[in-house]
Amino acid sequence: MSDVVERTLTALPSLLSSDPSPGRPSSTSKLGTLIRGITELTSKHDEEKLIQRELVSIKEQVSSPNTTMRQMKELMVRAVYCEMLGYEASFSYIHAIKLAQQGTALDKRVGYLAVSLFLNESHELLLLLVNTVLKDLQSTNLIEVCMALTVVGQVFPKDMIPAILPMVEEKLNHPKEIIRRKAVLALYKFYLIAPNQVQHIHSKFRKALCDKDPGVMSASLHIYLEMVTEKPESYKDLVVSFVTILKQVVGGKLPIDFNYHSVPAPWLQIQLLRILSLLGKNDRSTSEMMYEVLDESLRRAEMNHNITYAILFECVKTIYTIHPKAELLEKAAKCIGNFVLSPKINLKYLGLKALTYVVQQDANLALQHQMTIIECLDHSDLIIKRETLELLFRITNGQNVKVIVEKLLEFLRHSKDDYVTIDLGGKVTELAEKYAPDNSWFIRTMNTVFLLVGDQMQPDIPNSFLRLLSEGFESAEEDQQLRLLAVDSYVSLLQEQPARLPQRFLQVISWVLGEYSSVKEGLEPATVLRLLAPLLDLRHCSSETKSWVLAAMTKLSAGPACLSVAQELAERHGGSLDTTLRQKLHELQHLASDAELLRRVLPCSDGLESLEVDSSLSFLDGFVSEALAAGAAPYKPPHQRQEELAQEKALSVEPYGLSLPLSLSSSSIAGRLSPTVLSMSSGLSGNSTELSPKGGALRLEGVTRVWGKEGYLAKAALKPEEAAKTEVPCTLSVLQEGGSAPRTPVVSLPAPAPGPSLQAEREKQQLASCLFVGLGSQGAAGPCLMGKAEPTRHGFRKKVKGQGSSSGAREPSGDSASSSHSPSPLSAQSAMDNLLCSSPLDSGSTPSPADSAPSPADSAPSLADSATSPVDPAPHLPHDLPANNRPCDAQEDLTEDTDTSETVVEGNSVAVVDPYDPESLCLSPHLPEELCGLPRSEFRPLCRDASLVLSACCVRTDHSSLLVVFVSNASDSAARGFALQMTSGDLEVSRVRGGPEEEEEHVEGHSVAVYQYSLVPTRPSVHMELAGRASYQRPDGEPQSTPFSYGLSLPDFIRPLSVSTEEYGRLWLASSNDTKQNLALLSQEPDPLRATLHRLRDRLQLNVVDIIASEGIVACQLLQGPPCLMHCRLNAGCLAVWLRSSLPELPDCLLYHCQRALAQH
């Protein structure tokens, strides 16, 4: 191949001048002329001029009405070329679409190509394309259909997918396999960009998987890989099929067309292996099904070609991911060995990657290849080096941390890539915090990191470092020593060359000196001040850093010597344009001159007095709700984000637990330290935290217990160690002569080949023994190798972690709810009292889980009743009082109550409600009488501020849905001029009744005003959002306004439609907009169909018109809107439903809620 290209290259001049062979069109065309013109130019400037000229001429021609489609095609190609060179040709976009629309098949192709190159997915012109695609999909010309499907897979606006989805689905049944294949991939694309749109066609994916054409089948695997990644447990039943397919592929049963370099369908194989690894993870029985085929794949893939290596690599990964089997593991290990030892650099890289992947399960493998790994450390190829470092990072433990960190830092010193620098900086920090053998090493390492990584560093690194210093570890003595060391090293750094230090480091230095320079005896504050003062003169010093410096100086400024420095500074910088700087200087001057004041403002302490912090940040509620109303995404706690992120990186996270970041909500912060985010592990670091200092060995024991039945692991591990032990005496002395060894005690392996390179060889081995120490499977072996049994230190993080867990109750976890809400008998009692005398406002201060909601037992039947017999206004009045009293009877009911009430919430409304919200406690007495017996949703808090609390619930009457808003005024004074405004895109909101004093519109102190709004959906959608704003005047006359939002879901607006079977038949024929889907059946019930339909009736207020044998008909109606009819039939273990309505969106939305209603119990 390459020689061909080279040959043509030498012929380049002649080719340029003459037309190439007849089959190859046109370097004489206009495009050819253009390209040749560009080639001949000598400067960028000329090129620009030429292209601009070209674009002007293209523009002229495209907009001329006389241009034929054929010419247009040619023009488009030229426009694309210009655009690719980086010149904008946006005028031609619209013409590209036009060409796609109007041209014949071949012109269309250029048009579609230009569109896919010009426009990105969010470009507004794409909307114009939808129609063309629709038309082409319906075309009888297969080429046109193909092109349409191709462009759909490239760029298609997300919100227009529903328009073409049915058409694409239809193509799944097309007689030509190429069309089916493309349709499957188009659906795959839809799945990627809008997964919920294609949820209902899962059954069709299965059909595609069973397609007789292997091409279509392999295309469907892309979708399955995505779906399995998301939810492996629901596809376990397919394992057998996947295994069978893989067996057939490996066995060469596919048509020969699918061979690639005589390997059968490698792409297909790898796809299947990947799916199998996801399915077999942590699942013994599933894994057992695939052992045989994996073995077969390993055996077959023996040809010496890249593609077989690719398959082998995937096999190895799968074998290490699924439930282990010793025999396969042995083969996989051998495979990795072959990769690592391969002279081919690509294979070596893959081998290292595989090692990194498996090393935490099987550290002995790294031991076996230690010499190769050492060689790779000095490899000339950067990526090999990096992968090796990654590997080392994973095998770090308390014993080899010094050497490994040294290696990482060395790489860091030479790295020019910012991304790498930041990543490695984070890793070094993490290792240092976890495994630091002693204080001075820690400080030294951190200094190097600060110096090398500089200002690009993630901000949490300095923060967590400072936190460590201020909070300390186990013993106060160690803390003091650490601080002393820090102060010492910083003082000497400042004395040398402060100008070269990065900003962040300067900030750290000044903070530490400000806080802890008193630790060092004999260090006068004035000396420190004089050291810090020059920093203010540095030109590159940012004003932020200057503030840190000045803050540090202020803390130190005591005594006459400091005063003089302060005054000196004030003189020098007093004229600075930076007002912050000037202010700080001013403060410094004042405080320096007034020691009494200084002591009062900045009390000198040991830094650990606690400040009370409102960790719930309730004072920000207003801000948050405003931001939410303005469309901001709701806040996710960092660990949740981390998890989501981690789930995407499938490779790195799989076998290891995730390192949860430490608690952010620690309630006490130290001294004057501004608390900020704790260190969050950087990059891949999350994966290594499992290796705790001594855990390195311990964990491996655990692993061997699982795997090492055959004992081969132990044997392999023993070898190097035994060798090392026997050689200890002589090699140690050699090392001492060499003198190049680091200060860690080292041992060496026997030198295999004495020769001229003996010295180098020895160095390597010595390095190896440093790096791989502590990796053996025998727990005791590590310390012995070290020469002395060093007690394993606890990492620096330990303490912080402990704190995190001690404040764990504040974390938004399940147990926090139970701990903070398990009320003392007293509070339960008081809650009861409050309830009985029904004084709602007092109860606001009593955090009791008392009722929050009618218990499900009460609410569900009432819903059902009202649904089936709308005439009868709920005979048993689910008034809240009986429910309220329940918790008072038996305290142990409380936890149970929590769970159940939450399920009710899910059933009825979307938003998650805190069932303990005090405000909702006693609102039910305020519910207008006429609404009392009707089904209603939870009371949900809308917003609150100092004096007013707004809550709301949604009440369903037969002909309307009412939003009842309760405004509780807890303060003494009235809120005047109270007004509520509400808007929604999906709903029509109109006011029904105002508060008690309609004309006055103010809410008296200690009272509750009730507002009612009638809601009518303008169009059905799954969830509807209501945005509102409450405004009023505070007692001091200041206007106050608080935004809020309220989420509603479709069932709030669905009413049963009572029709007879005949009427139903008529309505059915009159409706259109079919939607069909299979729903899950409540199969454990004795009569599944009836049970399922009744569940739907109870949850969604549908009317079950009739049930005949295995079919049922159900009817409902959108509030003040059209009916929706549903026909259900039992079919192969699921419920095949067929919906019809005159509103196209209604069936879809309803189906969604049906699925939800059936999914939850």
Add this chain to the structure above:
Amino acid sequence: MRMRRYYFKEHNFNMKGDLWGLVRLPAPGESWFTPVSERYKRKVIRDMTMMVVGRPARSCNFLQWRDLKIKDRRYASLYFCVGMESEDNELLTLEVLHRYVEMLDKYFGNVCELDLIFNFEKAYYILDEFLMGGEVLETSKIDIGVAIEDADVLQETLEEYMSKPTY
């Protein structure tokens, strides 16, 4: 085979070798399978060009750029590069490139740089037939060759082709 987060790029540059030359005469073909911003595209291409071209001979075919891995394969003066997520199989990606080049070769006869420069749109068609949404659509080179050739002849004969079996 997942390149969906990133892009596929065939890159060709002038043998003058200086930076200006690189920018000036790309017969660039690039396909992005994920929506990314223009700025990001430009940055990736610039950085990637520097990295790929500036590498010493006989080194690894893989490069790391930020969080994406770049695989490149050189055919004479043509560099074909793919960027993909780090979890993907590197060797397989290299083979995707190789297969693509095989297809180009099959279609153009003996493919050379100039074929790609002057017929870049054809190269795109082949790529579209081969990969869809970043995934391998068609692994049989016979099929694609036939599909492209046939699209070049008249429409009627096309329909005839489509109705005959592909295997």
